[in-house]
Amino acid sequence: MSRLPFTPDEYGEIVSKLTPPSRHLRGYLRAFWVGGVICVLGQALTLWAETLSLGETTAPMFTTSVLVFLGTTLTGIGVYDRIGKYAGAGSAIPVTGFANSVAAPAIEFQREGAITGVGARLFTLAGPVLAYGIAASVLVGIVYWLIRGWVL
Amino acid sequence: MDTLFLFIKAFVVGGLICDIGQLLIMRTKLTNARILVIFVVSGVVLTALGLYKPLVDFAGAGATVPLTGFGYSLAMGAIEAVNRYGFWGAFVGGVTRTAAGITAAVVFGLLNALIFKPHAKP
Amino acid sequence: MSRAGKQTFVYDRPPAIVAHASIAGPKEGQGPLAEWFDVVLEDDLLGQKSWELAEMEMVRRCVQRALNDAHMGEDAVQAMLGGDLNNQIIASSFAARALGIPFIGLYGACSTFVQALVLGSALISGGDLDNAVCAASSHFCTAERQFRFPLELGSQRPPQASWTATACGCALLTAPGEGHSGPLRTTCGTVGRVIDLNITDANHMGAAMAPAVFDCIAAHLSDTGRGAGDYDLIATGDLGWIGRNLLLELADAAGVALPPDRLIDCGASLFYQEQDAHAGGSGCGCVASVSCGWLMKRLEQGELRRLLLVGSGAMLSPTSSQQGQSVPGIAYAVAIERED
Numbered sequence: 039m040s041r042l043p044f045t046p047d048e049y050g051e052i053v054s055k056l057t058p059p060s061r062h063l064r065g066y067l068r069a070f071w072v073g074g075v076i077c078v079l080g081q082a083l084t085l086w087a088e089t090l091s092l093g094e095t096t097a098p099m100f101t102t103s104v105l106v107f108l109g110t111t112l113t114g115i116g117v118y119d120r121i122g123k124y125a126g127a128g129s130a131i132p133v134t135g136f137a138n139s140v141a142a143p144a145i146e147f148q149r150e151g152a153i154t155g156v157g158a159r160l161f162t163l164a165g166p167v168l169a170y171g172i173a174a175s176v177l178v179g180i181v182y183w184l185i186r187g188w189v190l
Numbered sequence: 191m192d193t194l195f196l197f198i199k200a201f202v203v204g205g206l207i208c209d210i211g212q213l214l215i216m217r218t219k220l221t222n223a224r225i226l227v228i229f230v231v232s233g234v235v236l237t238a239l240g241l242y243k244p245l246v247d248f249a250g251a252g253a254t255v256p257l258t259g260f261g262y263s264l265a266m267g268a269i270e271a272v273n274r275y276g277f278w279g280a281f282v283g284g285v286t287r288t289a290a291g292i293t294a295a296v297v298f299g300l301l302n303a304l305i306f307k308p309h310a311k312p
Numbered sequence: 313m314s315r316a317g318k319q320t321f322v323y324d325r326p327p328a329i330v331a332h333a334s335i336a337g338p339k340e341g342q343g344p345l346a347e348w349f350d351v352v353l354e355d356d357l358l359g360q361k362s363w364e365l366a367e368m369e370m371v372r373r374c375v376q377r378a379l380n381d382a383h384m385g386e387d388a389v390q391a392m393l394g395g396d397l398n399n400q401i402i403a404s405s406f407a408a409r410a411l412g413i414p415f416i417g418l419y420g421a422c423s424t425f426v427q428a429l430v431l432g433s434a435l436i437s438g439g440d441l442d443n444a445v446c447a448a449s450s451h452f453c454t455a456e457r458q459f460r461f462p463l464e465l466g467s468q469r470p471p472q473a474s475w476t477a478t479a480c481g482c483a484l485l486t487a488p489g490e491g492h493s494g495p496l497r498t499t500c501g502t503v504g505r506v507i508d509l510n511i512t513d514a515n516h517m518g519a520a521m522a523p524a525v526f527d528c529i530a531a532h533l534s535d536t537g538r539g540a541g542d543y544d545l546i547a548t549g550d551l552g553w554i555g556r557n558l559l560l561e562l563a564d565a566a567g568v569a570l571p572p573d574r575l576i577d578c579g580a581s582l583f584y585q586e587q588d589a590h591a592g593g594s595g596c597g598c599v600a601s602v603s604c605g606w607l608m609k610r611l612e613q614g615e616l617r618r619l620l621l622v623g624s625g626a627m628l629s630p631t632s633s634q635q636g637q638s639v640p641g642i643a644y645a646v647a648i649e650r651e652d
Contacts (some may be wrong), residue, residue, distance in 0.1 A: 041530045042523055043565035046510035053511065053519040056557050058471045060216040065468075069212035070205035073256070077204025078197050080251030085193070098254065098263070099290035105255065106291055110298035113464045114306035122466015127211030129466050130222060131229060131256045132204070133291060138466050139226070140295040144303040146462035149362045156303045163465065164295065166223055167257070171230035171264050172284050178238040179268030179280025186272070215468065219513065222467050308363075308463055310338075310356040310453055 065126055072121065072128035080105055080132075102133055109137025114145060139163035196250060203245065203252030226257055233261020238269075263287045313437040317535025319528075320502045321430065323437035327485040328493035329648065331382035334605030335374045337452065337478025340593070343583045348606040349479075350377060356453060356478060363453035364402060367480075371396070371407035371449045374480040378445065382484050389413045389484075391435070393428040394447035396596050397421065397455050397476070404447065413445065422517075422550050423504075424448040425481055425600035426623025426644040430501030432485050433646065442487050449480035450595025459514075459630060473515040474552050475589035477582055481600025483608070495650045496611055500536060504528035504643035506627060514633040518555020518579075518591055521624040524641030525551060526562040529622060532645045533568065540570050543647070544616045547607055549599035549624040550579030552591030578602035599623050611650055619648045 044052065083104050087097035112118040118138045121129045129135055143162045147155035161168065214225045236242040242262045246253040253259055264284040271283025285292070314322045334349045341352030351373070360366040371394070379386065392413040396403040401417050408415035420427035425448035432444040455476040456463055486493060507524040525548050533539060540546060551559060556577040563570035582593035582602060603621050610616045622645045633639070 041527050041566065042507070042509070043562060043567075044509065044523075049509040049523065050511075052561055053516070053558065056561070057516065057519070057554055060471060062216055065212050065216055066209050069208045073208025074201035074205030074252075077200045077249075077252045077255045080204075080255035081197055081200040084251055085196075095287075101251065101254075102291040103294040106294040107298050110295070110302050113466075114302040116306075116309035116464065119309075119311065119464050119466045123468055125208075125466075126468040127215055127225070128205070128208045130226070131208045131211040133255055133257065133260060135466065136226070136257060136260070136291075137295050137298065138464070140299040141302045142462040142464035142466075144299040145306050145464050146308050146457055148303045148308075156300065159462075160296065160299055163223055163226075163461075167226050167230050167260075168292065170227050171234060171261055174231045174234040174261070175264035175268040175284030176280050178234055178265045179272050179283060180277070182238070182269050183272045183277050183280055222461075308453070311456075311463060 068125050069128035072125035073132060076105070076129070076132040076134055105133050106137040109134030110141040113138045113141035136164060136167065199249045200252035203249035204255055207253070207256040207258060229257040230261040230264070233258035234265040237262045237265035260288060260291065313434060316500065317531070319504070319531045320500055320535035321434045321437070322500045323433050323498055325437045325439070325488050326497035326499045326651070327433045327436040328488055329483050329496040329498065329608065330486050330493045331378040332481070332483040332604040332608050333374050333377040333381065334601040335370050335480045336601050336605070339587065340477055340479050340582060340601070343587060345582060345602060345606050348609060349601060350605060353478070363451055363457070364398060367396065367398070367403035367449055367451040367454050368406040368410070370451070370480045371403055371447055372410050374449070374482040375407065375411055375445055375447055378482045378484045384484070386411050386413055389443060389445050390441045391416055391432070391444040392447065393418055393432045393444055395419045395424040395428070396449045397458070399458065403449055403451070403454070420623065420642055420644060421625030421627055422450070422594055422596050422598065423623030423625035423642055423644050424596045425603070426549065426621055426646055429483065429485070429498060429621070429646045430503060430644050433498040433501055436485055436487050443485060445482060445484050447480065447482035448596035448600040450476050450478070450597035452476045452478045455595060469590055470515050472513070472518065472554055472591050474517055474550065474579060474591045474594035475583065476595040477593040477598040477601065479595070479597030479601035481597065481602070481604035483604055494612065495652060496608060497649055497651045499647045499649050501647070502528055502532040502535065502645040504531065504645070506640045506642050508638055508640035510638045512636070512638045514628055514639060517550070517594060517626040517639065518552040519558055520626045520639035521641035521643070522551055522555045522558040522562060525622055525624045525643045526559055526566070528643035528645050529570070529620070530566065530568050532620070540568070540574065543574065543618045543620045545607070546570070546575050546620045546622065547603065548575070548577045548622045550592065550594040551577045551624060552594065553577065553580040554591050556580055608648070611648060614650065617650045621646050621648060
């Protein structure tokens with residue numbers, strides 16, 4: 039490796055010096071207002087659900103389903119990726135982002151067929167979220183069951 | 191006036207939660223997929239510790255719409271089902287409570303694949 | 313054909329570049345080099361059923377165009393050397409299937425075009441081939457879904473990320489002295505080493521490749537006894553503007569004279585800053601289309617006389633980066649000179 043003037047560590051320092059940082063303030067502002075607007079939309083849907091006299095458990099389901107529908111549809115017409123480029127976490131963190139992460143591979147891999155394409159890839163991105171979210175909830179349930187049995 | 195205040199709380203809390211995600215995107219080398227997993231699992235853990243429920247009561251959709259809210263539903267579901275069914279409730283509650291969201295994502299995702307074609311980015 | 317030093321072929325019978333063609337996608341066609349490309353596509357899909365087939369069709373059209381310019385039929389071409397970024401280089405091999413030209417598939421990531429020129433020139437100079445067509449392509453949509461995310465996913469790119477060019481370039485080489493062959497000759501080619509300075513950010517390909525590019529240029533200059541000043545222009549493949557600055561740092565620290573005004577990067581030249589391509593263009597088609605469309609034409613016009621074209625590649629795969637491996641780089645250099 040005679041010709042290279044830097045060790046990997048030295049080179050790493052030069053790389054981080056010459057790489058421009060992300061534009062932080064702008065990033066936070068955009069994520070904040072887009073994320074906030076999506077949550078306001080969710081709040082409006084919740085209030086609407088109350089006037090429809092859906093039950094206490096079904097009202098949140100209504101809100102979630104409508105938001106998911108919005109997320110997948112905006113993905114389908116090719117708008118959500120542009121929102122995501124603008125807002126970053128502001129559109130990735132709300133449940134619409136979860137919908138986007140399901141719909142995006144479904145559309146992308148339709149040319150690989152209904153089974154190995156759409157069906158298998160549907161959860162490439164959302165799969166880890168469900169796997170670890172569900173596993174964590176089971177763990178919480180078991181711990182709660184143990185504590186409850188021990189206390190009572 | 192109360193309604194307006196409700197919306198402002200949802201906007202601010204939801205925006206702040208998203209900014210935590212933005213912080214992770216810009217300050218760390220974590221991939222998007224990892225950040226989403228961290229959010230859901232944090233939601234589950236915070237709920238189990240009793241810290242997330244007050245936020246939901248305060249901010250409504252501002253706390254339930256972000257993915258931490260998905261974790262909140264999973265954990266609340268598991269705890270309530272344990273109350274109702276005992277041990278096996280732990281295996282039932284989380285998915286039951288979030289079934290609508292997951293199913294909607296699957297069904298609408300599949301419908302999208304039927305209707306729309308992939309777009310090239312500009 | 314003879315050798316110079318450890319890594320360099322000297323083409324004693326310098327092959328002629330008798331024809332070249334370039335095709336660029338719609339976004340590339342809005343960049344600063346738009347008017348230089350032979351064809352600017354209006355549609356990323358080229359009327360095909362998938363992005364992969366579209367890339368294949370782009371390669372086929374590009375090769376066809378170069379052959380038409382040289383008034384040559386596919387039957388007369390003895391070999392096609394080329395590759396792309398798809399798994400198992402399907403765009404190039406499927407194009408070769410349609411063209412019926414004997415095919416040597418190559419993979420050097422984004423350096424593939426220069427790799428093909430280095431090898432094709434060696435085979436012709438050595439008398440093993442009378443002619444060869446060298447081609448390489450990339451397509452934003454095929455690369456994105458293979459290496460990163462589905463197109464519709466809403467995610468942000470960091471500033472160091474590059475934009476895979478939808479583009480293809482193709483050059484037809486023939487043995488010297490065969491009819492009217494134009495002024496361009498390939499005179500020597502350097503095969504680079506795979507260099508790794510432990511860059512693990514798969515988005516930061518300019519940083520991953522700059523050391524390999526530096527190593528290859530330094531090897532070329534020391535093997536041939538030339539200096540950077542012997543070239544009117546040194547054009548690197550797709551380091552992007554951050555990678556280009558890193559290359560200058562490396563050269564400076566190693567005491568290799570590399571005048572900044574004679575060093576350009578194809579990826580950094582392909583897009584305007586406001587086109588949101590971040591660090592610049594990348595992909596096999598980037599250096600291929602920019603050299604075939606822009607640089608070779610400038611040589612033909614006499615504006616440049618000696619060009620050192622240095623293709624750079626990041627040798628990563630989704631598997632290697634998911635397993636946390638660093639990103640090694642490779643580079644190839646070929647000298648293209650005017651003969652009057």
